[in-house]
Amino acid sequence: MTLAVGLILLVVVFPIVVLLLHGVLKEANAIVPSVAKIRDAARAGSKDLDAVPLLLTTQRQVKETVENVAAYGGSLDVILDDA
């Protein structure tokens, strides 16, 4: 009886256990490079956004430009005849 159980474990159970665990390990290892790519992409995206504070400069310049355009518009309104 003990011999039969031992043989079953050795011939049937052991290969199945090894096969299943190998599959799990293979899939887990396959995730690692994908996570690394996502991490690199996120880092690159974060680095690209370092220029976002320049929007504040753009905002200020747009406001100043609009003010200048308004001043020119006021002058044109005086200089040009109405239709």
Added chain:
Amino acid sequence: MGAVILIVAVVLIVLALVYYLVSVIVALQKIATGLDETITAVGEIIEKTAPVAPVVDDINANLDAAVSALEGLLVKKAGMADAVGLVDGLYPGAAKAGFRDFPDSATTKAPRISTVYTRGTLTLARLGREAPIAAASPNGPALRNAVAGSLAARGLYFGERPGRSPVIGTNAPVQYEASDADPSTV
């Protein structure tokens, strides 16, 4: 004999479990580390993009105000039809959308100004009374009334209008404004 085989089988299974499970644990640790770094980077992205929306909204609001003011000025100075034609000449297809603050501008039939004049000429024709196009057009009527449209400019000259633009500035031979002119009116 049977006990030995049983023990060997159990030991092999346990060893296989240990090897593969430890390997899986190592791989999961790498994944967890990578995800932690990813989450950190994503957090930075969220933090950096947080002020973008209000800043862009403010920029758009300023630009909208400028566009409305300039469109209003253009309509006031050029008239609705010419204004629509001029804008459509500069930006083909814009006449269909019309002006923002003038709902009837979308239905205004725009003159095909751009089929006759280039963009630069259009701009000069509308903004500068000294534009050559204001004087005459060899292919038909001028965009502006050659006489009435340049009355103000003609007022700058004492006699006949010269063939070139007048010399302006502090060293100009003819000063067109009195030295005590109110600068606030310029």
